[in-house]
Amino acid sequence: MFGRGFLDDDDTQATFGLGFTSRFGGLSGYDMEDDVVDANMSAYSAYGESDVIIEEPIFSKKRLGFKLPPSTSIQQVICAGGSAFVVLSNSTIVRRALSGAEADEEIHPIPRKREGQCTVERVFIDPTATHMITCTVCSDGHECFYIHLASPKLAPYTLHAVKRRKITAVAWNPLAQRGDPATQPILLGDAQGSVFEMTVNHNDHHAQQIFSVSDAPGGIIGIHLDVQRSSKLGSRFYIILACAHRFLQYMGPPGPEGQRFENILKRHELSSGGQEAPVLPRSQLSIYQRFPSTAEAMAWMTPLGAYSGHFDFANALRDESTAIPSFNVIPYNPATDRVGDEADVPESLVLTEFHLLLLYPHQIRAICTVNNKQVMDERMPTAAGRFQGIVRDPTSEDVLCYSEKTIYRIDTANETRDLWRLMMDKGNFDAALDYCTSDDERNEVHAAQAAYLFDNQEFGRAARAYSKTDVAFETIALKFLDKQEEGPLRTFLEEKLHRLSRGDITQRALLTTWLVELFLNALDKAETAENSATYERTMEEFKSFLEADASRRVLHRETVFDLISSHGNVDVLLFFAQLHSQHDVVVQHYIQMGQADKALDVLKQVGNEKPQLIYQFAAELIQAKPHELISLCSHMHLYEEAVEMALTVDLDMAVEQVRRAKDDIDFIDQAREKQLWLRIANHVIKVKNDIPMAMDLLKQSVLKIEDILPLFDDFKIIDPFQRNIQRSLESYNKEIQQLRESMEQSTTSARAIRADILQLNKRVERVHGDMMCDVCEYPLLTRAFYLFPCHHAFHKDCLMREVVKYLPPSQCRRVNTIRQDLRDLPPTAAGARRALALNAKLDEIAGQDCIVCGEIAIEMIEKPFIPKDQLEAYIESWSTGGVDLGPSADDEEFGIDREAPIMDSFT
Template sequence: MTSIFDQYEQDSQRSKQVAPPPIRPDISSTGFIQMKMKEDGPIFTKQKVNFLPPDKITHLSVSSNMIVIAMSNNVLLRIDMKYPDKPEEIDISKYITNMKLSGLFLDPLGFHLLLALVSKHNDNPPAELFYLHRKTTKLKQAGKFRGHEITAVGWNFGNTSEVTSGPILLGTSKGLIFETEIGLDGDKIFNTSLEQYWRQLPNYLPLYGNKEVEGLVFDIGKASKPPITGLEFHKIPNTDKYIIIVTTLIRIYQYIGSVSSSDEKPLLQQIFSKYLNMKERFNQLESSLPYSKMQFFYPGPGAFPKSFGWLTETGILYAQVDPKVDPENVLVNQQMILCPETSLIGSGTSETGLAPLSFILTEFHALLLYADHVKGISLLNQDLIFEDIYNDAFGKLVNITKDPMTGSIWAYSERTVFKYKVIKEDRNVWQVYVDRGEFELAKQYCKDNPAHVDQVLVKQAEMLFKNNDYQKSAMIYADTHSSFEEIALKFLQESQIEALQVFLKKKLEGLKPQDKTQITMIVVWVVELFMNQMGALRGDQTSHLHNPKYTELQKQFDSFLAIPKVEECIRKNRSTIYDLMASHGDKDNLIRLTIMHRNYEEVIRQHLYKTNYMEALEVLKSQANKDLFYQFAGILLQELPRPTIAALIAQGSQLKPSKILPALVSCNSDEKHAKEVIRYLEFCVYKQGCQEQAIHNFLLSLYARYKSDEVMHYISSQGQDVTMVHYDVHYALRLCQEANLTRACVQLSALLGLWTTAVDLALTISVDLAKQIAAMPLHHDDELRKKLWLKIAEHVVREKDDIQEAMKFLQHCDLVRIEDILPFFSDFVTIDHFKEAICNSLQEYNQHIQDLKEEMEEATKAAEVIRKDIQAFRNRCTFVLARDTCNTCDSQLLLRPFYVFPCGHRFHSDCLVAALTPMLSMDQQTKLADLQRQLTTISNRPEDTNSVISVSLSTKDQIKADIDDLVASECLYCGELMIESIDKPFIEEGDYERVLKEWA
């Protein structure tokens, strides 16, 4: 048999195309383009299975890719989708004689199959239940349930065993619910657990006819005995609770409870037991249909169900499954979805009164099965979005089902099997949620599509704007790509300044650092808005500070200024922002802003503008930019001289006095300021050791004007060496002359070497001062000293006419004699006044003459001794023996010309010259070389005439005599040259290696 799933065909079907809302022009300008490479196909696509059944299909069940098909010829077709080319045919004719198949139930794993059989004509034979395992082809009868028509099976979705089904629930046509566990043991069906259930059942057992029903756990209808059309149970994740959902033709029941032990049997009896004596709770919908259908949607294999649907004549009761909302009701947000009466095929088609035969649920849609077509409706807005018309050749549609594990959808008619493929069913979900105003859900289903997200945000913002929730609207508008100008204008038209601020600040957050123009525009605008608001609240200079609204506005403004992006923008556009604030007269915020951005220059300017000099000084002291001290010290010194000088002194060596000097010069207009300036200059000079001449000159000028008594102290501290003082002496002398500080002028004149002037000035003050100047050891000119003392003596004699005082000068200065001062006295002075002085002077002269005589006698004696020595030396001779050798080369002395010294040392001429040359100076060496060259030249001349010979000889002798003066003036070993060379090494540095080799 060829594969039955290898070919598919498309049949007649219609889908409602949902066009997305148009993209606004402003969005397209920002990069969002509404473009599709191809049209999206329908959400549901039908594929016909290439399969021709031998007889009519009556039932089909699918789970875990295992499909079981039942046909009217009593043949089961079991197909594993992993091996679609190998279907299994199972003949069940012998098991269903005079019976028909009423239900086909396959467990979630696809291993356990239950077949419910009923009599074709009457109750004889009674209803039967058969079991078929996946690994066998033989049906096994479940005899315990004989006589009960099974209409619903609640499979155990937590079961993972391929051998047993685990605890399951069976619902009957009489409203009874059984709990059992079935499986296959070899060729026999085992149901031992059922007997265990029977033994553990409580004493209360509802009656079925006139006998007790074994294995029964609950009776839904009790007296009415309605057939059970749907039955499922699930364990709530991470709890010990179970939920059991049961539906009948018109009712839906919920049973919720905890299970104390999962090993206890019967398992679910623990839940049903609490409802035995309670009034039943159910939802009821009137319906005349002989059937109802229950479906769940599972988000994944083995997952807890997400939604629930129940089909009745009225429509589909749809609800979300959430056990967290209400402990007694897990079906929340219930709504009735009406079955569509219109058709997508033909605008006027209507199906009034027709109810679907069956349906299945997907995440957002429901597929409704009718006799000849299938419709798809949205669970969100109940729109008909899909319709599929079936050909009569396929026969009537029988049912539609869904694989609970894989989610595949199967529909089948009497002759054909179809499969529906779901393609991007959530593609338009976001639009539905937008229309319903559920914007958060809409964002979740935009699939990170920026264009769709933007449209959702725009719709949400528009709704909030209409509801007058302007600030939230602004927050969301800022996240959209709507026209900036359009949105800003909307808020301005409504006078919603706060919302506009929110919009601008949020928009600012989304800008990148490179968007400098946009950032600057928004920052300036927001600052302007804040200035306007705060200006409106600022009634006067103090009352607004206690206004809570103003305080809150100030906090918001401070927070805005603290944003890093705003700080950077203001730093780059500082003047613009400052001018803006200044134009609103908001000096407080301007100062706060400048402090925040460490623009201390502007902070100080603002304080000075507001005449807050002390605050300006405090800011100046707290910052680290020393240039600001030079810039603002002048203004602050005028207003706060003492605190400012204290601040300058506190800075110590960090400030350069020469740079602060202009400020100091500008504020010494009165004594109060001058004294503070002097205090700083004294700190610089005496504590910091400043040597800058301008500082010393300025200090000296202030001393001369305001503290003249300090001038002499200052001059004395600088010393009496004109090259070592740090002030301009000439400038200082001029200042002192202008200030009539004569004593200081005396000192300065002496410092400049103007001794005569200094003495003249000193004599105007006191003779003692003039004596001090004359006695100063700074001059060594005896003639000058004598002149100064004579000037003092003349002053004393002529001005004071004090002869005794004049006589004392002879004791103070040894250069002055009585005869020097006699001309200063008048002609009428008698010699008696000078008798003692003249005698002393004559005695000194006499003693001096005697000393000179003695020196002359000693010189004469010495000269006589020298003459005798010279005479004796002329007659002295030295004997040279043939065996005598040169003291330098140890060769015989008589072999070459030689020198003999009085000390007895003998040297060859060439040896002496060679040894003596290194000891001579460079000039002497040059002269010696020149003499030797001349001697060689003369010696090589031819002897032509006697005159020439005599001239040459005399010249030659002179040259030799000059050479002798250079090399033979003293002994090499005994003369001064040897003494001077005592510090020279015996071996020259370059001769070390040679000498070491010779010694070795």
Template sequence: MSLIDDFIESSNDTLIPSYTANTSIFLDPAGFEPADPVHMLETGFVSTGLAEDDTEIFSLDRVQFQFPAPLVAMSVSNEVLVMALETNHILRIDLQQAHDVEDIEIPRKPGEGKIYKIFFDPTGRHLLITTEQGENYYLFEKWKKAKVLSKFKGIIIESVGWNRFNGSSSDTSTKKFLIGSRNGVIYEAEIEPTDEFFKKEEKYCKQVYSLNENVPITGLRVEQFPVTSRKYFIVATTPTRLYQFVGIATSSRDDEAASMFESLFTRCEVNPVFQELPGDLPYSELQFYSQFQGVAKSFAWLTGPGIYHGSLVFGSQDVGDSVIDSAKLLPYPITPSDNDTSTITTEVPLSFALTEFHFILLYKERVKAICQLNDQIVFDDFIPLKAGEEVRTMTVDNVKNTFWIYTDSSIFELIVSKEDRDVWKLYLEKQQFDTSLQYCKNPAQRDKVLTTQAEHYFSRKHYLLSATFYAQSTVPFEEVALKFVERDERDALRNYLLNKLDKLRRQDRTQKTIIATWLVEIYLSKINNLENLAASSAGSDDINNYKVEQNVLEEEFKGFLEQYKADLDKKTTYSLIASHGRTNELLFYASLISDYEKVISHWIQERNYKQALGVLSKQASVDTIYKFAPVLMENAPSETVYVWMRQPNLNPRNLMPALLKYDHLKAPENTKTNQAIRYLQYVVQQLNNTDPAIHNFLLTLYATQPTQDESALLQFLASEGREPYYNLDYALRLCSQNGRMQSCVHIYSNMGLYEEAVDLALKHDDLELARINADKPEDDDSLRKKLWLKIARHVVEKKGDIKTAMDYLQHCDLLKIEDILPFFPDFVLIDDFKEEICAALDEYNSKIEELKAEMEEATKSAESIRLDIRELRCRHAVVTTGEKCSMCDFPLLTRPFYVFPCQHAFHADCLITKVTKHLNPRQLRRFKDLQQQITKEMNNVNRTPDNNEARGRQQQPAGSLDRLRGLILPDTTAHIGDDVAVVVPKVDQLKDELDDLVASECILCGDMMIKTIEQPFINEEENDLLESWAI
């Protein structure tokens, strides 16, 4: 169904013609009228194989449209259809809005002739109209009136070569294009549509080439080279010749009025390239096919002898070169004569069109389609013409790829559907398998091509290629495998199995394992066979070829194992490889599947410990390292330790059996380094291992070394610090058993047994070591002095070295000469230590003088204190009668009070209440305790016989400080009588302490006030009152 029909059916009788009243054109909303019976013939291009599709590729539909006048010319481009009528009217229809038909009249003077041809550009915006008298008009889209092209006057246009590449899509200009005239002249022109009345649309129209013969230029095409934007290919045809022009065009940006193609034609004018086909046909047509509006891929030229067609190959062609490739001439099909059916004639088509795979030929009464691939007629249909109706020609919308046939009163659309439906079959028949695969529409077709291709190569003994395509087909596996086995083509079988294995799905585990195992056997047999051939061809020229082929196959086999290791059964594969004696391949496979134990065991059996260690270092299993540690440590200790040190996640405890088995003295390496100590040092120092067993083992190795040098052992002991990870008792016992005296002294010292450490050092006459350990108890001077006395006594009594003993007085400030004198013999000359004795006496004398000075200073200080006390007793403060308490603001003299040097005065009870809030718990307990003791003492005084007399005296004025202090407590404690004078000193002492506690400082000026800076102005007791005022 045509594009117009699609619209008509969806409109449902809503189409209303919209053109001038004097026009009777209308569209029939009912669609097509019943077509006359059409006899159809399709041969050579019908699918008879898989996925049969009966849909017709070509179908001819009549467009229901009534013309007010005979149709002269028609053109379709970019879904816009224009028609020229004999009445010099132009009808323009946008096929997206088929109900809207524009009727445009061409202004024509008497005698100017009728419309001859129209030319529509690919965008559907620019229309050229030429008449039989050489009058030319231009119609732009949306214009309601065509304009005369005065510069084109006298040119009868036969063809137009639109420039599809120069310019932008938004440009309203036609861009520079070519015009072929009736008299063999090619013009270059450019039209710029304008609405200005006095401005001409045509910018210029200039002759750029002439064929020098008066023949019409029936076809014209402009193509741009894909790579070089300024290089163009131009084709021009006459009824008998096809001209090719290749060259560089002038840039259109240089000068808008300058010719773009003139220089190109000038270069080709001397020796023009053309192809001539003889004939007396007065007309011809030139058609091109391009995909997706790109550069043209092929061309076809309608001539007298037939259709001359070929492909276009754009490359590095220059002036005089041809772009046409693989050109052929297709003779017109023979048909029965109209008058005599027994007579066969060759009829020349009126017009034709070119599709991707077909030539569509238009005759007076019928239309035919010929397949380009096999030159067979695949469509032959009579055109249902009415009486007196005459076929005009064909037109093609190259943008939307639609095909139209028109007569003087009808329009037909030739609908092309699934043109490439059976192309795969035709290419398959021509044995162009790759191209055939490109056009396959479903898996069945693809399988048919692959199967045919495989059988084709198999029949020609190209077994490797055949295997490749058999693997992609659905031919049964057993059938193909038997074919290659019967021909003894093992290489082809291997290729087939590899390709088949690669195409199996992941879930086909069983099939994949079987095929992969079979391939292992084939590979191994082939490798062994090549090895045997090479051995038997020793001394001949073929040996190198065999070895090269063997090496290539071995690498291929390794690649196969690497790719399909997951599909192979380990046990079966091991058995196959071992049965063929392929050790290298066995080790390679074991490494691939991470079976490192097998590889390491092999190299150990071969006593190749370096290879074993190389494999061991590449794997990550610690259990494997533990398993082979003893044998490797025994035979290659240095390399083994290096591998261990590169595995920080090892547990050293699990390596202890290997380290215990290692004997440094029996090691094969000529080295002085104990590898066990080297590894344990790394574990302790670098990995910060804290395992006591490891530290004890390392200590054992150090202590049991055959050398007498203890520096390494001492360095290890020192590095452990005060809280070592090794067992001190074990270490002491071990060092003692192995005669490591210095280490024992260090351990004693680390245990805090400094006396034992010094004794052991002195026992071995190591005075320097004894002195070092004697200074270690820094917080215990008595112990340090005792240790130094031991050293001094040893020096004096054992060695008789009094001078050295005297030197110790300089090293230890705790020792005095009198401390070591008892160690001297009863009769000894003092010449050696006379100076030390004199120095000691002088020191004692100096200390005595210092003590005397300190005593005198103390006496002076005591006297000064006594004077200050006497002065304090005489201090007083003047209090007026109107003085008020700084706390409660009541008269001060109404109750007992305190007065401070800052002139602040407080009632005693106010001061006590305030101060007790700031006392800490300990001070508060002491305050209450003092109150209770004073009360108790005063109660004892009140029980005496002179109690009443004492009370009487309480009423007498008292001006002393004792009177003021007595006011702090209740009246019963105010005064004590002479008969109880024994109690008074104790009470005074208690009151003094209470004064110090309560009145040590002014609460408004002292530290107590400063400490209250962080306290809030409103305390917790006043929160309730504050909340009661809240609004």
């Protein structure tokens, strides 16, 4: 299957990989040129022989708009710290922020006094883009220079410790932070196979050779330095040394200052960590790392293919064998699978998370490291010239490839597009789900996982996986039924039920009913096999299922009762009946089984809510457990029923129920107690026909002879209870005599009171001219006044103002109405007569009691000084220094004006 890339004249981006090519407009930081992209770009599918899938491409490339100065070419590109460092043939370096947010910066890596004498050969920059080492070729040999990139004003200086050394590889210390003034100890490798340990800062450095790799044609082509921490072993440094034909691993504790790594390289080579291959002069080491995290994978270019593997540092810490348990040799041309063909060896390679990108002079190829399949093979634009290298930024994961004339940015953001399918095909379903981006993809993975588990007879796990798919419900059910696996089928139905929405009532009802049948079948099988453990476990699961709110809402009770009854499982029947408050079914079952005690226990639990159950089953229970049933009725305050039932058993028990009822003052009054005694008396007289016993009831009850006389026949001989009638009549005679005496006493008292009232109307009090009002303390005779028997005297208006303060709202409203009527009266004779009547009413209100020593004054003792509705205002006034209290809440509610003037017109 081929995908095609399409490019119009105004396009600056080409896309490649499995699927259909998409187009993007120009982006910030890119120039548009027409002639550098070949329109015929083909891609090969690594994921099957299906038809073209219209999807976003796995990779796309965009030319970095970089204008070369005249007569210069690109010599090297380094990608670090989110920036591209372009080394030009005129020995200058241009720094470009890949985000496009900053202007280009020109860097001069060679001291000014040596410019023109040295030519840049290779540049090394740490991942944070803080430190840069430049290796040059000078007239007197190789020299290296250092510059601190975070301090642009600092000039580069010579690293004399490695003078005359051609540095070919640098490993930066992973403990270093962005902007640090010094590098911390780092490793350098040269063309002779020597390894140096060096510490560099902005103005000084210290270095010494600590190791040398024998038989290393081409010297050290790559070094990697990582650090691992162990709670038991402490810090351990991990080192990779790669040569043209050898790959070595080391791990050990750090040494003293200045010799951090010497002891590791000399004494701690990992026993199984070495690899050898035929010599490849342009061999290269690529490490996949998301800085500052530890490295995850590596790729080493050899003539036989790219050796790749994932790091397992825990394995190296455990047995010091290797940090790469297995190597995967990836052929450079999977289409031919040729090994050792020099034409297939790329110019450069770089490792991404899931792909190996191979750069050739005029093409780029991508191979998936998961399955070694080629996913892209693209011809690069001829006008771009010969491509030299491909690099990756470990901090931002940007990938750049470059030729002598131009730079391309490779977008790898979509490289996980088909990872879910690859992982699924390899049986790694959990990882496949991690890379799914849509419900359709997740559904396909779950379906594949379920099929795999089903084929391997892991039916329980298969059921859970199938429940997450949209595979036809009937298809899955039949698969389990064909295998006679009702347990997993039950699991599948339960999981499916949980995933249904509440609105799918019909489907939920069908599933729950089917699950009930499956649970009952499982219980039958466990009981038949006499497997008590399985029976109990299944029973608990079944009860939990029936109790679940989701099941209770949709189960059809009658259908479920029929199913349970057809299986004859009494335990489930009783549980389901109680769960759905079908207590009559439970009680009826216990009675039929002769278990009256259990039936009574149920009635004790629900009798208060459903007293009708006691009436329904009283006839059966009174025969089996009479005393217990009667006690239950009495306990539930059903005293009439308790007495009626007791009379069928024992008269003394009936009397005991009445006495117990008498103590229940919340439910029994004298009238109801009398009715209970009459029930007993009626039973004694009409059923037992026991006259002496009836007479005995009169002694121990509230009944009297006249209460029970109507119960006897009309022609009954009264001789047996003649004496009782006589005593009753004598008692009535005494009561009548007492009543007569009481009435005579009441009449005498009434006459005395009437005489006192007449005398009050004739009482006279002498008023002196110098008497004062007890409210305003002005002469009393200046205006209308009140004089009380207690000798307190008040002006009428003063008294009224004080009285209204203590009147209830209804009286206050009445006073206000009378005041208003007095104001509205016309100055006529009729008005005068009306005024006299109204003032009489005011006199009735104001003159009923003395406000100083009467009942009003006594009641005021319990009244708070501050009304409750004004208490908060008073408290606030203590802090603010004053309070303006309006009328109380009651006055506002009833429209009462307690401060209105007292009108004394017509008086």
